Amino acid sequence: MEMVFRWFGSGNDAVQLDQIKQIPGVEGIVWALHDIPVGDEWPINRIAEVKQQADEHGFHIDVVESVNIHEDIKLGLPTRDKYIANYKATIKNLASVGVKVICYNFMPVFDWTRTELYKKLDDGSTAMFYEKAKVENMDPMELVDEISNNPDFTIPGWEPERLKSLANLFGAYQKVSEEDLWNNLKYFLEEIIPVAEANGIKMAIHPDDPPWKIFGLPRIITSQPNIRRFLQLVDSPSNGITLCSGSLGTDPNNDIPDMVHEFIDRIPFAHIRNLKRYDNGDFIETSHRTKDGSVDIYEILKAYYDNGFTGYVRPDHGRHLWNEKCRPGYGLYDRAMGIMYLWGIWDSLERSVNEKELAVLDKKLDY
Ligand SMILES: O=C(O)C(=O)C[C@H](O)[C@H](O)CO
Numbered sequence: 113m114e115m116v117f118r119w120f121g122s123g124n125d126a127v128q129l130d131q132i133k134q135i136p137g138v139e140g141i142v143w144a145l146h147d148i149p150v151g152d153e154w155p156i157n158r159i160a161e162v163k164q165q166a167d168e169h170g171f172h173i174d175v176v177e178s179v180n181i182h183e184d185i186k187l188g189l190p191t192r193d194k195y196i197a198n199y200k201a202t203i204k205n206l207a208s209v210g211v212k213v214i215c216y217n218f219m220p221v222f223d224w225t226r227t228e229l230y231k232k233l234d235d236g237s238t239a240m241f242y243e244k245a246k247v248e249n250m251d252p253m254e255l256v257d258e259i260s261n262n263p264d265f266t267i268p269g270w271e272p273e274r275l276k277s278l279a280n281l282f283g284a285y286q287k288v289s290e291e292d293l294w295n296n297l298k299y300f301l302e303e304i305i306p307v308a309e310a311n312g313i314k315m316a317i318h319p320d321d322p323p324w325k326i327f328g329l330p331r332i333i334t335s336q337p338n339i340r341r342f343l344q345l346v347d348s349p350s351n352g353i354t355l356c357s358g359s360l361g362t363d364p365n366n367d368i369p370d371m372v373h374e375f376i377d378r379i380p381f382a383h384i385r386n387l388k389r390y391d392n393g394d395f396i397e398t399s400h401r402t403k404d405g406s407v408d409i410y411e412i413l414k415a416y417y418d419n420g421f422t423g424y425v426r427p428d429h430g431r432h433l434w435n436e437k438c439r440p441g442y443g444l445y446d447r448a449m450g451i452m453y454l455w456g457i458w459d460s461l462e463r464s465v466n467e468k469e470l471a472v473l474d475k476k477l478d479y
Pocket residue numbers: 177178215216217223224318321356358359383428
């Protein structure tokens with residue numbers, strides 16, 4: 113596995129590149145041009161700027177997260193074609209500086225959803241929390257006010273400008289069923305996957321977070337059968353997934369190690385994080401350690417290891433520790449510790465396999 117770390121860009125992240133440099137085994141940054149309006153083409157000079165910043169620190173920029181999808185594409189409106197044309201141009205621009213993987217999602221209106229960004233845990237740290245009943249009984253506008261008015265940073269997917277037109281968007285989605293969303297996704301993929309193939313890029317859809325319907329909006333990238341269906345929409349190595357253990361792990365029916373085994377050839381990028389599920393459907397993000405949450409991080413890594421996984425991995429969200437001021441979920445310390453936990457498992461898997469092989473060889477030599 114190749115370790116990468118998400119960085120929101122100069123002046124847009126509390127974490128600096130020279131700090132990331134000190135985390136063992138990180139080879140690249142996962143980045144995006146967060147200020148470019150959704151649907152516009154990413155300019156080549158801005159892309160080159162990030163490449164240069166990464167180069168100066170010896171990082172690669174192989175993975176981009178996210179090139180977001182304009183709502184007109186998800187809604188299947190006639191105007192989608194112009195945004196798809198821009199998307200294709202962005203794919204080509206990114207390929208021209210060596211980008212290999214583009215992570216994106218196809219969730220209507222909202223990106224990931226939580227009800228509290230800084231919920232206090234027993235140990236005094238804070239983490240992102242989802243209260244199911246609250247979402248079920250809440251006016252989405254209230255949530256938007258809470259999340260988008262974060263004083264320190266604009267949160268991707270929750271940009272205040274975009275959410276201003278929320279009422280109209282909700283109205284537009286009333287006519288869009290899950291099957292319509294599948295069709296709109298297929299239309300998009302049939303357009304862009306050939307461009308990705310021609311430019312050596314793997315597209316990697318991120319699962320819906322959480323993987324169920326919220327506020328009556330359709331959601332489809334939620335489960336193993338649905339991911340199977342997604343991969344068949346366009347059956348190409350360039351049409352892949354970002355397998356996110358945290359998003360899928362909020363639903364106890366999702367067997368993530370089994371998904372790793374089934375989809376391994378179509379996983380260019382893995383998000384690995386843990387969370388604790390409660391019986392009432394609430395969940396809170398935890399440290400990466402298997403014992404601290406409900407997701408078996410060891411089994412997931414073992415599944416990757418057993419399948420000879422060589423793709424990109426990043427620790428996903430973490431808790432906020434030691435009073436750090438950071439983007440929700442994206443502090444330095446817990447993600448750095450998460451990486452060391454992942455390496456600890458990975459290195460010992462590697463060592464134990466090598467030792468087993470050596471023992472077999474020794475036995476053969478004895479004869
Ligand atoms: O919710 C998560 O687990 C994420 O990693 C969010 C992703 O960055 C986003 O949905 C990608 O487009």
